[in-house]
Amino acid sequence: MTTQLITHPACLDHDPGTYHPENPRRLEAVLAALDDTRFKGLERVAAPRAADETLCLVHPRAYVEGVLGSIPPMGRHQIDGDTIVSPGSAEAALRAAGAVVAAVDAVCEGRARNAFAAVRPPGHHAEAAQAMGFCLFNNVAVGAYHARVRHGLRRIAVVDFDVHHGNGTQHVFEADPDLFYASTHEWPLYPGTGAAAECGRGNIVNAPLPGGSDGQAFRKAFEGRILPALDAFAPELVIVSAGFDAHEQDPLASLRLNEADFAWVTRALMDVARRHSKDRVVSALEGGYDLDALAASSAAHVEALMAP
Numbered sequence: 001m002t003t004q005l006i007t008h009p010a011c012l013d014h015d016p017g018t019y020h021p022e023n024p025r026r027l028e029a030v031l032a033a034l035d036d037t038r039f040k041g042l043e044r045v046a047a048p049r050a051a052d053e054t055l056c057l058v059h060p061r062a063y064v065e066g067v068l069g070s071i072p073p074m075g076r077h078q079i080d081g082d083t084i085v086s087p088g089s090a091e092a093a094l095r096a097a098g099a100v101v102a103a104v105d106a107v108c109e110g111r112a113r114n115a116f117a118a119v120r121p122p123g124h125h126a127e128a129a130q131a132m133g134f135c136l137f138n139n140v141a142v143g144a145y146h147a148r149v150r151h152g153l154r155r156i157a158v159v160d161f162d163v164h165h166g167n168g169t170q171h172v173f174e175a176d177p178d179l180f181y182a183s184t185h186e187w188p189l190y191p192g193t194g195a196a197a198e199c200g201r202g203n204i205v206n207a208p209l210p211g212g213s214d215g216q217a218f219r220k221a222f223e224g225r226i227l228p229a230l231d232a233f234a235p236e237l238v239i240v241s242a243g244f245d246a247h248e249q250d251p252l253a254s255l256r257l258n259e260a261d262f263a264w265v266t267r268a269l270m271d272v273a274r275r276h277s278k279d280r281v282v283s284a285l286e287g288g289y290d291l292d293a294l295a296a297s298s299a300a301h302v303e304a305l306m307a308p
Contacts (some may be wrong), residue, residue, distance in 0.1 A: 013088025124166030162243020165194030244288030
C-alpha cells in the first residue's frame with residue numbers, strides 16, 4: 001500500500017500577516033520539498049472540507065459556528081494575541097481538519113498504509129471551546145473521534161513531537177482511558193502545560209525537555225518513556241502531531257533536533273503501528289517556522305513514512 005499526501009490550495013489562503021510566523025510560506029516550503037523526484041510514489045489527494053457534524057465530535061457547535069462566524073470579509077480579525085484570521089481562514093481550517101479525516105478514512109479502509117496531511121492552520125493548541133496558539137480546530141482530535149464514529153476504533157493514540165506542548169489535544173483526551181496522548185516538548189515554554197506529572201487517567205505521557213536538549217535527549221525520552229507506554233497501550237491507530245519546530249534552526253524555541261531525529265522517531269512510531277495498528281499511521285503538520293528546516297524535516301518524515 002501507498003503513502004498519501006493530503007493537502008489543498010485553500011490552506012495557503014489563511015493569511016495572518018506577512019510577519020506572522022504561521023504564514024503561507026510554511027506550507028509552500030513543505031510542498032516544494034515534496035515535489036522532489038524521490039516523492040514521485042506519493043499518492044496526492046485533495047483534502048475535503050470537514051463537515052460541521054464531524055468538528056462537533058470535539059468542539060461544541062456554538063464554538064464551531066463562532067469561529068466560522070468570526071472570519072472577516074476583508075482584512076484580518078485577531079482572536080487572541082497569536083491567533084489571527086483572514087477571509088480565507090474558514091476554508092483553510094475546514095480543509096485542514098478534513099485532510100486528517102480523509103487520512104483516517106484512507107488508512108482504515110485499506111486504501112493507504114499511512115498518510116501525511118500537509119495543512120495549515122495547525123491544530124494541537126485548539127481547546128474544545130477556545131482557539132489559541134495559531135490553531136482554530138484540533139485537527140488530530142477530530143480525526144481520532146472520527147475514527148471511532150466512522151470506523152469503530154476505540155484505542156487511538158496521538159503522539160506529538162512539536163516543540164510546544166499540545167494542550168488542546170491533552171485536555172480533549174485526558175478523561176478517556178481509551179485515548180492516549182504523548183508529547184515531547186521544550187519546558188518551560190508556551191503554552192505552559194505538559195509537566196511530567198500531568199498523566200490524566202494514566203493515558204497521558206509527557207516528556208518535557210529543557211531548552212538546549214539535543215537529539216540524543218529526545219531519543220532517550222522516546223525510548224525510555226513514550227514508546228514503552230505507547231506499546232503497552234496497544235493502539236488501533238497512531239496519529240502524529242508532526243511539528244518540526246524542535247529543529248535546531250527554528251526561531252521560536254531552543255531544542256537542537258535535526259532531520260535525522262525526525263526520521264528516527266517516524267520509524268519508531270511506524271514500528272509500534274506495525275505491531276498493534278495494522279501499520280495505520282496518520283500524520284498531520286503542526287509547527288515549524290524556519291522554512292529550510294521545515295522543508296527538510298518534512299521531507300525526512302515523509303520519506304520515512306514511504307519506506308517499506
